[in-house]
Amino acid sequence: MRVSASLTRIIGLANVVVVTVAIIGLSLLPTGARPHAKPQAGAKPQDTVPAPTLTPVGQPPGIVATPEFARQVGANELGKVPVLMYHRLLRKRMASLDRTPDQLMKELEKLAKRGYVPITAAEFAAGDIHVPAGKFPVVLTFDDGHPSHFALDVNGNPAPDTAVAVIQDVATRYPGFRPVATFWVNKEPFGLRDHASQAAALRWLTEHGYEVANHTWGHANLRALKRKRVREQIVRLERLFKKLGAPSSTTIALPYGALPRDKKAARTGSWDGSRYDFSGVFLAGAEPSLSPYAKNFDRGAIQRIQSNGKTGECRKWCSQYWLDWLDKHPGERYVSDGDPDRISMPEELQGNIVAKRGLQVIVY
Template structure:
């Protein structure tokens, strides 16, 4: 799966531009801010006949699924062909920062802009999953629909807060997500929030715990964005590990599970690269399933042979003006609409990977999942 050659020339500078824009935007904030491929032949085609009562266009019987995720089906080659499943396709991982009524930087979005983008996603058939679910290949999306990963950096107060009634504050990112999901039943209300030392601007430990627990209890992912949001590239490895471990310890105290994902501040990779994904400090280890960059194109499928869990691409949420005319969300979502054969399309079965026969050689299995090539 390749992005067209005409686009690759701009992508080389895209990450640098996104990082620069992010640094400028963050300067306005008050204060500091796959497993290895299975052996050849291990993945096998799984074919189960549909129920005798089922017609040729009906979905196989649903199977059980975890709480908060849509029910799955048991896919067959015929069914995968009918829904045009392509689980080797591209997945948009959207990157957000502050959600402000009045934007102060180009990377900010207003609640209305966020709402309209989410509505467009829902209308086009996208279903949100968390970054953790994406990188581990635990993708529960109805057949014929497309996964999208909504990610929010820095844990800014505009992303989430609880009111006196115990519900998300109006016009925060979570309130907008919940609102859109209430009006589009197939749109799953989940996202990933990568936080620093003061999640959502909260300094009181009890308030931090209430916020994190609400999110986790409602299916959201709260994970690691380092303690002080430094440029990891200029730090020694021990300092990189310290920045990561201190947030892991905080999240544990607040009731969040150990992080399986992290986002690099400014998208800046440490040296060595593997220090972002695994390491230890002061007796505490971390080992992430995925590390995410700051831009600037759709991600490969987590089942793709060339998928790099240590450097996962994201797309900045924005229109098509200025530096975003060719690599932000409006551009890429339109591009995926125009190139449906390049997009990840779910088979509805979280236990199987369905792809056209021509793409069988592009994928590897995860968690022992079976492969359907049609």
């Protein structure tokens, strides 16, 4: 899909709107009681917790694709991928970025019925896409580490109406729907303030296949900071992950979608002797992302789509619009060949693949 100058201006405006609304939404964050993930009895805060063993959850067995098979399933691994952006889940929405648990449930059910399979932002940015043949990857992302994203009940299960509980429920009822997502958090993940609870929460999520990654220490507008402060905001959160025994981040979502003035500082750098190097930097809007195999894919500025309906300013750049658009333009959508070691595409697209991906290319 070629983007016209007018559409480019619309996308730019959309990012500005997302940033503005996010600021308003953050000012409305409730400060009352928050659900907390409780550590096991007798647990004590520690400076260092053993890192969990990471195992991909629900990845389908790979197959060996052929040109004939790729043609049969309509494989197009240079197609566009929806990376959906969520913020708070509230029973009663207080800002346009908010969604209710029921709205999240309905959107995930729609994705499952249409053949979408969730992957994490880390898997997407790395091009490590394991999706059954003929199906479509989707990336579910949640910003700010809000308490409505994850909490454990008294039995150690995801609390009702949290994002994780909704995802797990949909995955149970639609077995091909992988229960994975990416949570980009700040210095108090999911509203938790003590390290024992934080460690327990991150351990549960990573052991169940979810990604928890960097959204800066204090939800900083990186555009307004000097390079040194940008790096400090990123490194301080990475040090917290290390202290909690969580894996280092391989992706970052920029607060307000704002790139720093030195764009490279968002992806790689160092502060106070600690380095970071992300495989993907994610923005705040406002169209499906290019495939990570595409020649023009910019891993330093990956587009996302705000989850919302088709009203007001969302008529042409939020999730309902774009998911319907991809249904109407199936030739533009990423369709998996089911083979993680090969990239399959129609013959007319073979000039758009990035060189030296290290994977075998199938053209039909």
